[in-house]
Amino acid sequence: MNGKIKILIVEDEMIIGANLSLQLSELGYEVTGIVPRGEQALQHIATNPPDILLLDINLKGSLDGIETAEKMQQTQNIPIIYLTANTDDAHFNRAKKTHPHGFISKPYKKLDLQRTIELTLTQIALKNEEDDVLQNVESLILSDSIFVRHNNSMVKVDINDILYIEAERNYCRIYSKNKEYLLVTTLKDMDEKLPRKHFLRVHRSYIVSISKISELANGHIVVGKKAIPISKSLKDELLNRLQTI
Structure with missing residues (x-):
């Protein structure tokens, strides 16, 4: 003042x-x-x-x-x-x-x-x-939820509602059950902060919620009706994680 x-x-x-x-x-x-x-x-x-x-x-x-x-x-x-x-x-x-x-x-x-x-x-x-x-904060990541900036306020998104996260250059788009949220952050930064027990980076452009995977094919998985490619180097880790959930 x-x-x-x-x-x-x-x-x-x-x-x-x-x-x-x-x-x-x-x-x-x-x-x-x-x-x-x-x-x-x-x-x-x-x-x-x-x-x-x-x-x-x-x-x-x-x-x-x-x-x-x-x-x-x-x-x-x-x-x-x-x-x-x-x-x-x-x-x-x-x-x-x-x-x-x-x-x-x-x-x-x-x-x-x-x-x-x-x-x-x-x-x-x-x-x-x-x-x-x-x-100055685009997201706050907690153990069970993420607070993301949306329309000049911080909105709570439950971890369990997130399907996958897609990279868009220096941005990330979170896809949840009901909404999408665009964040000014890199996928690498999100990957470092998200709880490992829930999420896995399966491709240079995608992080997925492991429990939301509905189909597994040779070169892709399906999450929420979205076909997401899998990098060959990450496929074994994905298979190991799927066996533990």
Whole structure:
């Protein structure tokens, strides 16, 4: 985040809202507004989204604070800190579903406000670091699954669903039961990372799931109705592996 951290206060008790604004300004934050209703908060967020939403749970009007958060999260992902004088289980369980970064109980202390915001900013920074790392990762290979990049997110693919993997120059295409995934990595790299008990490289352009082989011929195998060539140098290893499954 560049510059001052922007915080929107959504509070229908204007004396509390004004006091919050003063204290946040003293702590070095920029208050983008003080609004008393959830509907107004949503309008404000649409045109001037803050970095943090300081949101009273018990708002008057057609939307309470939790409903306001739910509507906001349909289009944006702004960290929420709830203000509340009511900490009963029903409110807490509703609020928890919106994954807030914190709760501040009224009457609040300035130190509570300061620490909750600092913890929220730490969580945001850690998440941003994780996102930056994942942006540079095309696949994460675990013992029972692979996380592959698909449409700007990491998608889990179960090992048991993978049929075969085909090389396309410096790319690999994973063929599973239901989908295909294109990865920016070489087949050699995939071969080194995949669990050996499940997969075998049978050709310079193919890795197959051994348990998914349905036919074995002189020069090829069949996996998921796909005829895949076998290199002569790898045929004996394939036969040995088939005898052990």
